[in-house]
Amino acid sequence: MARQVTIGIDVGGTKMLGLAVDDEGVVLSEVRVPTPGHRGTGPAAGPADAAGFELVIDALATVTKQLRASIDVEVSSVGVGAPGLVDNTGVLRYAPNLPGGTGLDIAGRLSERLGGLRTVVDNDATCATVGEWAFGAAAGVSDAVMVTLGTGIGGGLIAGGHVVRGASGFAGEIGHMVIDPTGPPCPCGRRGCWERFASGSGLGRLAREAAHAGRLDEVVSLAGGDAESVRGEHVTMAAREGDPAALVVLGELGWWLALGLSNLALALDPAVMVYGGGLLETVTLVLDKVRAAFDELLEGRIYRPEVKILPAQLGERAGAIGAALVARAGDRYRVDVA
């Protein structure tokens, strides 16, 4: 069979990462550009209008052209991993973090701009899951869950050797599972969503609570002396230096992470659960605590084989590699790499 090269582009809140990937998952070329319209972090960071969306399409087209120009092989298709609800025709149905994206047909518009090149769009966390399933921590298993821990929580599911897409393509929106109905309010309008606890923003919240209670003095110093200025990064920094108080807060994060993971494990019975995203290193600092809490929270644990909880192996490239694989399959519903 002739060598096939596809392009995968991961659209993040701050940057786009594009890769040209061959049959074996080898990265032949890499391009990164800032995500247009980005004005900060969190929902509605950029201008939510058609002009903003055009800039995103421009950037995607530019990344594709640069990657094509940088290699001497024809590219057969492009895959894009986008944040938000991407339906099964590649239309972005809800994208609070992507300027002007909601309701727009990325696949169709980008393909137009690229002279009809086959273009497939999928959710970014699902793409990362496909990447880790093909060449990373979940390689070779038929049932896996991946959670991407960033500002929020994204996810992807593999069941019985298939990527779980759902009826509309929206499966894996696990960050807003409510795990504490009287818990802290979430920007989504509910209370106690999982990502209020086990994400980067959740860690910041847990840390500021501890700081205001006088339990995080070293971390507060790192943050400049003000409890309200404490961020997750400060806790990770202090924990890495061995600060016991910081490790306690990371243990809380780990407990909430384990709670959501055990809920998903009850539903899906995966062999492997992979965690990735910006919090990867932070979680790894307390992985023993996550595993211990998971084992306590998983009903019937002693009757089950061990569920492996593993850090992602492809790092920040997982989403773009997965997007390239999704593009390769052509049909999102037929990506079966195992």
Next chain:
Amino acid sequence: MARQVTIGIDVGGTKMLGLAVDDEGVVLSEVRVPTPGHRGTGPAAGPADAAGFELVIDALATVTKQLRASIDVEVSSVGVGAPGLVDNTGVLRYAPNLPGGTGLDIAGRLSERLGGLRTVVDNDATCATVGEWAFGAAAGVSDAVMVTLGTGIGGGLIAGGHVVRGASGFAGEIGHMVIDPTGPPCPCGRRGCWERFASGSGLGRLAREAAHAGRLDEVVSLAGGDAESVRGEHVTMAAREGDPAALVVLGELGWWLALGLSNLALALDPAVMVYGGGLLETVTLVLDKVRAAFDELLEGRIYRPEVKILPAQLGERAGAIGAALVARAGDRYRVDVA
């Protein structure tokens, strides 16, 4: 193709229901016997020993023989739906509600007793899901979730046109997903499991809380005047007569049901969610409230097509019909009826 008839047996906490089922799902014959060793309800109701297990195998063999004798067609295989964690070789790994069942090879032992007839064992709620998917409320869809609401909560998942089994065959154990970590203690050892709220026992608990708070006077009368004697059945009875206080308690049940359903919908994006089991009629009394709460709890609801929430159509036969279908496929991992 010749007509094929298989037997399905649903092993409940109090009775076993056996059916002979043909290619179109038509029930040719029916047998029911009490589940041996049953001494009441709840975990460890029967003797958890090898003798108890032998009685279960005896009863399964008897049901099969009676069904075979009652029809004039050869039976090609038997399927058994059993409560608990059934692994992918048909061994029961954890079965608090089945006497002596844990760790025992139902499929192997029953097949021996039936002269080598092909025998397949699966989880009871998964069987019910297969039944509803083939001939009931979830017919024709590729992505569905079924919840069986009895003393506890069981579940089955259909994703992308496949039954979700998980790595060991344990998928769908959704009743013990923790949805309120500071909630009421669960016999499983955790706190705030979904089935503490949205099952028959959960309804009883919600009702007794309301009764002790003086909010359920009519229901307390129905229960004989003692708040502690109130059961879910009393609330359903009063609600059916239009008692507003009983409907409020059922509304609470419905809210908690919607919470767990919306969590599952976020993860799996089903087109249809089916509820069945002993609480079917009760839930239907407040289905509008369940739907309204579900719509409020589901993140991004306005960007999604409606998720249908439907009562099971096959009633108490769903599990046995599904078990007969699982037996038909021979290999649990290949049951794809849609």
